[in-house]
Amino acid sequence: MGRAPCCEKMGLKKGPWTPEEDQILINYIKTNGHNNWRALPKQAGLLRCGKSCRLRWINYLRPDIKRGNFTSEEEETIIKLHEMLGNxxxxxxxxxxxRTDNEIKNVWHTHLKKRLPPQEHSNNNKNTKKRKNNSEITKKSNKKSSKQKQEKEEEEGVEQHIKIEGTPMSPTTQCSSSGSTNITNNNNNNGGESINNEDDGNNNNKDDDDNLALDEDFWSEVLSSDNSNDEEARKFEDIEFSDDLFQFPLFSSSSSSVACDDLDFWYDFCSKSLELPQL
DNA sequence: AACAGCTTCAACCGCTGTCTT
DNA sequence: GAAGACAGCGGTTGAAGCTGT
Structure with missing residues (x-):
């Protein structure tokens, strides 16, 4: 498989972005969208490679980026999801x-990893390895590989856990008021699409991006480009993050051997660090 | 005040997966 | 089916900021 020539070979700029570059990128995407990252810098007049533009946009310039410290709820969510999904x-x-993957990765490495016993985060790499371990198999298999299906199913499994409990991760704004009464309805109304926008966001996001590019209300379309949307955001706002998360089926049923193996750990972890006497 | 060591995080690198031809 | 092109992902790096001495 051919690799795209790297930016340094093209005389393109590297390193920190200037406010001017940021503005150019924002303005360009605002008016034209980002259908083709590779062509984007040229068309926008930026001396950057497409990769760099994409990263800057996704990790920093996107309008829906939530800046600032992670809440303890978010951190707990990351820990739990990491336990389930690995890296x-x-x-x-x-x-x-x-939140962006880069940000989460940074938070994990700088804060969260340290909270876990050493054994834990070494175990957590098991899922990560899968990508490389499967790569050779995947290369020779169908394009819609079984691996992909498996990962999707895995993630749907996670979604199931989250949906069933009705306590998805919490945006900082969500805790406000309304309680958690209609969680189930929300999820049912969405018919299995409730939170899992990953596939839409990642695998099918070209279509989303096309729509985004054509949308006059670009800046109001927060969360649209990859992992969620307004509706989702509102939904999250309606959902109160509760300690129910700690009663994930994953952690309380026999459906997952991983869960059972980690139950003691989570019990200790939660009771020590989260002051959850009800557990 | 000055320095060293540590921490954080934006950005880069190289790889894989998917789509197109 | 092979090969090229591209997007996306996770690992890693290094500059800047922070903290301790």
Missing amino acids: RWSAIAARLPG
Whole structure:
């Protein structure tokens, strides 16, 4: 498989972005969208490679990015999702509206990893390895590989857990008022699409991006480009993050051997660090 | 005040997966 | 089916900021 020539070979700029570059990129995407990252910098007049533009946009310039410290709820969510998904930061990020995979990865390495016993985060790499381990198999298999299906199913499994409990990860704004009465309805109304926008966001996001590019209300379309949307955001606002999360089926049923193996750990972890006497 | 060591995080790198031809 | 092109992902790096001495 051919690789795109790297930007340094093209005389393109590297390093930190200037406010001017940011503005150019924002303005360009605002008016034209980002259908083709590779062509974008040229068309926008930026001396950057498409990769760099994409990263800057996704990790920093996107209007729906939530800046600032992670809440303890978000951190707990990351820990739990990491336990389930491993180092699949984009999958984790897809469940934390407004947070980027890069940000989550950084937070994990700088803060969260330290909270876990050493054994834990070494175990957590098991899911990560899968990508490379499967790569050779995947290369020779169908394009819609079984691996992909498996991962999707895995993630749907996670969604199931989240949906069933009705306590998805919490945006900082969500805790406000309304309680958690209509959680189930929300999820049912969405018919299985409730939170899992990852596939839409990542695999099918070209279509989304096309729509985005054509949309006059671009800036109001927060969360649209990858992992969520307004409706989702509102939904999250209606859902109160509760300690129910700690009663994930994953952690309380026999449906997952992983869950059972980790139950003691989570019990200890939660009771020590989260002051959850009800557990 | 000055320095060293540590931490954080934006950005880069290289790889894989998917789509197109 | 092969090969090229591209997007996306996770790992890693290094500059800047922070903290301790």
